[in-house]
Amino acid sequence: MDASVVVVGAGPAGLMLAGELRLAGIDVTVLERHPERTGESRGIGLTIGTMEVFDQRALLRRLGDYETSGMGHFGGIPLDMGVLGAFHEAAKTVPQSVTEQALEAWAGELGADIRRGHEFVSYAESDACVEVTVRGPEGEQTLRARYLVGCDGGRSAVRKAAGFDFPGTATTTEMLLADLRGVDLEPRMTGEHIDGGFVMVAKLAGGIHRIIVGEHGVAPRKRTEAPRFAEVADVWKRLTGIDISHAEPVWVSAFGNAARQVTQYRRGRVLLAGDSAHVHLPAGGQGMNTSVQDAHNLGWKLAAVLRGDAPEELLDTYHTERHEVGRGLLANTRAQSLLILGGEESAPLRDVLAELVRLPGVTRHLAAKVSGLDIRYDVGGGSSPLLGRRLPHLPVTRGERRTSSTELLRTGRGVLLDLGDNAVLRRRAQPWRDRVDIVTATPDPVPADSPLAGTGAVLLRPDGYVAWAAPGSHRDLRSSLTRWFGPALGARR
Incomplete structure (x- = not known):
């Protein structure tokens, strides 16, 4: 074998999985089609659940200085996360690029083989291994491994090659995103509904402002490349009256509210983690955080099977546990989509929810859901309320x-x-x-x-x-x- 595991994709899920495997002594090769880190940051924060995961692996110190917050939101409705009594607060100022850099350094120090500029092409599976065809700087080559894991995002080539079913709903609304220098905008961290649309502003490190804007009643475009900044500036001015055309765009992107999840997280020797397995509206940064926790769940199980400690059936629990988490993720982000992207017809729903979150039980329920602290796996019988839950910091x-x-x-x-x-x-x-x-x-x-x-x-x-x-x-x-x-x-x- 060239590696015990080939991981496709050097995003948060792929790098977290590589680190987990190396921590358990399993050799792993990570393939990433981009020759260098892009520096793009779709996610800009870590939920409480991911802060706990990172603390368990001593990764928090690698993130540098960051700000935490005891506040969150559900569909733009503010939530007091302090009701959870958690040891950590969510980190609000950690760009995904910093998270990836920290994870790559950790996995690399543990001995992961990370190959940038190497693109997954296809694979063939036998009873004993998978043979992965890769296109790199020196042409095509074949890598033999025991398992192949797709962590290559919402348009996953591994998912498509393996024929995973990916049912769900298509995008109905498009949001435009831009990271800008040279502007000074008032923060609107949980977003704001204004006549004709929705806007959000977040201050990032280095004097960068992130803006997100969406217009009601505008059909999503079929894009083959990122939108031009001029398009974002036009929509922003149309909705807010503020001219940002003089700003320097650092990164411009678009996303929608499609909601899809594979029916299986594993097919034989091929597994999926992160956005390869589930896509949704990125409400509250749950996507990247759920992806990291997918990898955290899979890594030790895959290692135990590869070492011969546990039977292959242990891998089936990866699907049963994380598919249920993904299903809940899609349900709550679809609900948030109605609150965030809906027009005047959703205003009564927002008003009712704003009343309900004044009740401590409702706040606790929603806060646990968006922070990743509501997860309870089926680990067998017993009466302890701790069973199946992550142990609180003790x-x-x-x-x-x-x-x-x-x-x-x-x-x-x-x-x-x-x-x-x-x-x-x-x-x-x-x-x-x-x-x-x-x-x-x-x-x-x-x-x-x-x-x-x-x-x-x-x-x-x-x-x-x-x-x-x-x-x-x-x-x-x-x-x-x-x-x-x-x-x-x-x-x-």
Whole structure:
């Protein structure tokens, strides 16, 4: 094999997946058709869920200086994210280009083979491998790998070549985007409905203003290239009365509200992650963040199968878990599309929702949804409210050293966190010690109403989600260890 895994696309999903695989010791080759990073930034922030993921991998320090905010929105309706009580706030000033640079440096330091200027052409699959045809600076070549993963965006060549079904709804409204220098516009971070359309302004680093504008009642164009800045400036002046034609455009683009999702995230030895698997209105930056978390879910599972620790059926849980997340993503962004892009006919809906978010339960529900904290996977039976959820950041003392559940996950291994000094429990987990760190620690006091209250131990998957919690039977612990980490030592065929 030329590589265990070939990943197509060096965006956030592809680079995150490459880093996760290398962290687990799996060789990976990333193919990117662009010879250099484009510097474009469709996404400009990180949700709370992605901040947690990045903290688990010690990636936050690589992002440089950034601003956080306790506020968010749902379809332009402001939300107080503080009701979630999360350890992190969302980062509002991290351009996608910075995220990609940080992920590429991390994956590269871990040994990922990242080949720019190499374009995926086709592939052929056999029982043992995939043969990937690649066009690069020296012509075409064939790479043999165990698995192929498409992380190559909404127009994914891998998805098309593999014949994945991609049902959904087509674009009905177009939005124009421009990053500008030489203007001073008042921020409209959650957007603003004005006569005839919708406008948004966000201040980015380096004195750049991002504007987004859309006109009601204008059919989307079939574009083969980015719109001209003059077109954006004309629409902006028509809707706001402000002339921005003197500004210097850094980047101009267009996007729509199409909503599509593949019916399968895996077909044999081909898998999809990120925008290759789902496209939607980029409301609140959820697309890039969901893409990163797709890769975070897939990486450790693919590595476990490739190492022979777990059976190939573990990969089926990637589809079942992340397809459901993607389905929810499309549902909430389609709802936001009606609020953001709708005209006067949507005004009553916006008014009613603005009333509803004054209720703490509604705010908490919507805030968790757009921040990626509402995810709960089906990990099996048990009564703990932690099961299937990402463990909240938990400070603990291990011996005389202060640490946290977040820090314990940085190796990319599973963790059995014994919070009650239970020797029997630790002994039960010993046959999985080659894949799971068994840690005894004392937690900081937790409030009585916390889901952590009364918890004696948790089994954490490498992505930080709770697979088992005590109180719970030792039989269930063994079952969970086998399900997520494969057979015990000595029990493998």
